[in-house]
Amino acid sequence: MSPLLAAETLGKFYGARVGCRDVSFDLWPGEVLAIVGESGSGKTTLLRCLSGHIPASSGKVRYRTRDGRMVALDEMSEAERRMLMRTDWGFVHQDARDGLRMGVSAGANVGERMMAVGERHYGRIRAAAVDWLRRVEISEDRIDDSPWSYSGGMRQRLQIARNLVTSPRLVFMDEPTGGLDVSVQARLLDLIRGLVRRLDLAAVVVTHDLAVARLLSSRMMVMQQGQVIEQGLTDQILEDPQAPYTQLLVSSVLQV
Amino acid sequence: MNVPAYNFAYLNEQTKRMIRRAILKAIAVPGYQAPFASREMPMPYGWGTGGVQVTASVLTPEDTLKVIDQGADDTTNAVSIRKFFVRTAGVATTGKTEEASVIQTRHRIPETPLTEDQILVFQVPIPEPLRFLEPRETETRTMHALEEYGVMHVKLYEDIAQYGEIATTYAYPARVAERYVFDPSPIPKFDNPKLDDCPALQLFGAGREKRIYAVPPYTSVRSLDFEDHPFEVQRWDQPCALCGTRESFLDEIVMDDRGTRMFVCSDTDFCARNRGER
Numbered sequence: 354m355s356p357l358l359a360a361e362t363l364g365k366f367y368g369a370r371v372g373c374r375d376v377s378f379d380l381w382p383g384e385v386l387a388i389v390g391e392s393g394s395g396k397t398t399l400l401r402c403l404s405g406h407i408p409a410s411s412g413k414v415r416y417r418t419r420d421g422r423m424v425a426l427d428e429m430s431e432a433e434r435r436m437l438m439r440t441d442w443g444f445v446h447q448d449a450r451d452g453l454r455m456g457v458s459a460g461a462n463v464g465e466r467m468m469a470v471g472e473r474h475y476g477r478i479r480a481a482a483v484d485w486l487r488r489v490e491i492s493e494d495r496i497d498d499s500p501w502s503y504s505g506g507m508r509q510r511l512q513i514a515r516n517l518v519t520s521p522r523l524v525f526m527d528e529p530t531g532g533l534d535v536s537v538q539a540r541l542l543d544l545i546r547g548l549v550r551r552l553d554l555a556a557v558v559v560t561h562d563l564a565v566a567r568l569l570s571s572r573m574m575v576m577q578q579g580q581v582i583e584q585g586l587t588d589q590i591l592e593d594p595q596a597p598y599t600q601l602l603v604s605s606v607l608q609v
Numbered sequence: 610m611n612v613p614a615y616n617f618a619y620l621n622e623q624t625k626r627m628i629r630r631a632i633l634k635a636i637a638v639p640g641y642q643a644p645f646a647s648r649e650m651p652m653p654y655g656w657g658t659g660g661v662q663v664t665a666s667v668l669t670p671e672d673t674l675k676v677i678d679q680g681a682d683d684t685t686n687a688v689s690i691r692k693f694f695v696r697t698a699g700v701a702t703t704g705k706t707e708e709a710s711v712i713q714t715r716h717r718i719p720e721t722p723l724t725e726d727q728i729l730v731f732q733v734p735i736p737e738p739l740r741f742l743e744p745r746e747t748e749t750r751t752m753h754a755l756e757e758y759g760v761m762h763v764k765l766y767e768d769i770a771q772y773g774e775i776a777t778t779y780a781y782p783a784r785v786a787e788r789y790v791f792d793p794s795p796i797p798k799f800d801n802p803k804l805d806d807c808p809a810l811q812l813f814g815a816g817r818e819k820r821i822y823a824v825p826p827y828t829s830v831r832s833l834d835f836e837d838h839p840f841e842v843q844r845w846d847q848p849c850a851l852c853g854t855r856e857s858f859l860d861e862i863v864m865d866d867r868g869t870r871m872f873v874c875s876d877t878d879f880c881a882r883n884r885g886e887r
Contacts, residue, residue, distance in 0.1 A: 432755045439759075454742075454763070461767045468766065469759030475769055475835040497770050 355417060357382045357523060357555050358403070363412035365398050371579040372398035376412070378574065378584065382522065385549055385556045387570035387587065389563060389602070395579040396559045397527055403557060404444055404525045405434055416523075439469050443516030447528035449508035452515070453500050459486065459511055460496040466519045485514040489544060506537035510544065517548065524549075526558045530565055542568050563606055567591055575599045618665040618698040624648055628666040628821070632812060635823035640789030641753075642736050647819040657690060657715055658816030660732035664694065664713045667728055667812070673701045675709035680717040680858070680875030687715075704878050705887065716779075718800040720857045720879040723809035725826060731794045733815040736822060738782045738792040758790045761833055769838055778843065783832045785824055790833070799842045799858045804830040849874045852883035 356379035365372035373395035380386055388396045402409045405426050414426045419441065426434060438444070446452035453462055463485050464478040472478055483493055489510040500508055509529065516524060529545065530538040546569055549556055558569055566573050566587055574584040575596065583596045594600045616622065624646075631645035650658040668674070674694055678686035682704040690713060691702050703709050706721040713730040723729060739749045742760045752758070761782050768776040781798035784790050793804055794813060804811065804824055811824040824830060834840040848855045850871045857879055859872040874880035881887045 431751070435755060435757065456742075457763055457767050458770055460770055461763050464766055465759065465763050468762040469757065471759075473762070473834075473836050475766065476837050478766060479770075 354381070355423065356380055357384075357417050358557075359413075359415045359423070360403060361413045361415070363399070363402055363414060364410050365395075365402050365407065366410045371395070372410075373402070373576070373579040374411075376574075376581055378581075380523075380555055380557065382555055383553045384572065385554075385558060385570040387566035387573040388557065388559045388576060389561065389566050389573055390576035391561060391602075394576040396561075396576055398579075399576070400525055400527055400557060400559045404442065405438065406444075419522075439466055440519050441521050441523065443513075443521045443524040445509075445512055445516060445524060445526040445529050447531045449500070449505070449512045452512040453508060455500050458497045458499060459491070459503070462500065462511060462515045463518050466515065470519060481518055485518050486511075488548070489514045490540075504537075506533055506541060509533065509541055513545065513548070517552065517554075520552070522555060524554055524556045526556060528560055528562075529558065530560070530562065538565075545569060563591065563603065575602065615697045617670065618668045618694065619650075620648065620662065620665045625666040628662055631821045632663065632666065632823065635812070635821045636810070636825050638789075639825055639828050640785030640791040640822060642791075642820040642822045644819055645821050647816045650816065652689070652693075654817040655734065656686060657713070657732035659814030659818075659821070660713050660715070660730050660816075661690060661693070661814075662816060663812050663814035663821060664690075664711060664730045665698075667730070668694070668698055668700060668711060670698070670700065672710045673703050673708055675703050675706065675712045676714075677712065677717060677719070677876075677878075678715045680719075680860070681877040683877065705882075706878055716795055716797075717858070717875060718796060718803045720874070720876045721882075723807060725808045727809040729807075729809050729811045731796075731811065731813045733792070733794040733813045733818075733820075735780075736792060736813065736815040736818050736820040738780075738790055753789060756788070758784075758833075761790055762835070765833060765835065765838075769835070775834065775838055775840070781832055781840075783830050785830055786828050787831070791822060793830075797843065797858055798832065798840075801830070801832045801840070802842065806830075845872060847872055849880060849883075852880045854880075854883050 358380040360376055360378050363376040364374040376399055390396050401407045403414055415423045417423050460482040463482040467478050467481060486496055491507055491510060500511060530541055560566055570587045573587045573590055574581050577598045583599050591603060594603045628645055631643045634643040650661055676687040676691040678684040694700055706719040711728050715732045737749055739752055743749050765775050779797050780792050780795045781801050782790055783793055783801055806827055808826050810826055813822045832840040845859050849859060851873050857874045857876055860875040862871045862873060864871050
C-alpha cells in the first residue's frame, strides 16, 4: 500500500518571513491527520500549500490519483488540478461563506459539483441533494432556501454536504468548528466523525482546539513558528507530550 | 455643412482595421470573446456603441442597412442609429428584412429567415454569461479556457427549483460549435433556435465591455438545458391581433387603464408584410 498524499520538505516563504518549512509526512487512505498549533504557527499556510491553493516555495506535494499514480501537484496541468479539487478533494472553510455559493439555494450548492462533472439530469441532482441534506441533518423542506437564512452550524453542515457529494477521497478542513458555540460544535464533530468513518475518508484538519484533534484524528502534528515540532499518534501526544511547547499547549486546556 | 466632416461611417480607417481584426479573430474562434479597443462613440454606453462600431467596420457604400430595436424599425434607438449612419455613411436604409445586407439589432432576430448575403449585428450589454455567478474576470477566462461550464447549470437548476421550469426568458446561455458558452445578448429565448445553423454571419459587439464575438454562418448553437427539463421557447394562446400569425414573438400592449390587453408581433416589418401593407 502507498500513501494517498505525501508532503516532502514542504516550505512556504514570504521573502525572509517563513510561512512554514521542512514539513514532511505521509497521509494514508482513511486516515485523519490533525495539525494543531497557535495562531500564526503556519497551520493554514501549510493547508493551503497541501491543497494547491497557493504554490509552495520548496518541496513537493504528491497525490495518488484514482488510477494509482503518484503525481506531484506542481507537475499537473491546471485543468487536472482543478478537476481534482472538484471531484477527488473537498475543502471545508472556517467561514462557510467562503465555501458556499451564497447567492443560490442550498440544493444548488449541493448540486454544483455534480453539474461541474457533467450531470445534466435535474431529477438526479435533486435526489442527491435531498439525500445529502438528510445525511448532514438538514431538513428536506429547507432545500430551496438561501444559505443566508441558515444558522452558522447549518451553513457548516451544508458546506460539508456540498463537498462530499462527489465522493471525494480526501478532505481538507480549516477550523471546521471555529466560531460555533460548544453544543453545536459537539454535534458537528459527531457528524464529521461519523461521515469520515463511514465513507472511509482521509482528512487533514487544521485546528487550534485540542478537543477537535482528540475527537477526529488518529494522528497529529504540532506546529510552532512554521515548523513541525512534534508528531505522532493523537492519544500519545495528548497524554505524553514531549516538546516543551506541546506540554504548554496541553496544560493550557481548561479542565471543567 | 456640405463638406463631409467625418470619414465614411464615422470611424477612421485605422480604427476600422483594428475592429475588423477583432471580428476576424471572433469568426475564427466561434463564441470566443475577442477583446478590442472600443472607442468613445457620440452616444452613451447602453445605446449600442458596440454594435455601432461593428456595423461601421463592416459597412460598405453599396450596403443597405436595417436597424431594429425590440423588433421595431421606428423606435428611438433604431431611428437614432439609422440616422447616424445615413449622415456619416450615406448608405441606403430599409425596413424590409430581405432587402437589407447589414442588420443591426437590439433584442430581436427578425422573423423573416436570413440569407448568406446578410450580416446581423447585435448590441450586447454584458458579453460574459458567467458574470452573475463569477465576478472575477481572471476566473471567468480560466473557466472558458478549461471549459468549466458547470456553474451555468447551477443557474438553470435554481430556476427549476424556484419556478418549476427554466424561467430564464432572455439572454439564454447557449453553446457555440460545442465549445464556448456565450450570451446571445438580451434576445428572447424564442430567438435562440434561429441562431443555430443560420446562413447569415452573426456578429456581437459590446462597447462598454470591449468585446466582440461571432457565430459564423452554419454554426451549431445549442441552448443549455437538463435532460429532464429540455429547452423550450415561449408560446402564446392567441395569434397576433393585427396579422393573425402564430409564428412570431408577440408583445403585450396595454390598451387602456381597465386591463384591456392586445398581443401583436414584435417584428413590425414581418407583421406589415403579413397584412400586405408593403
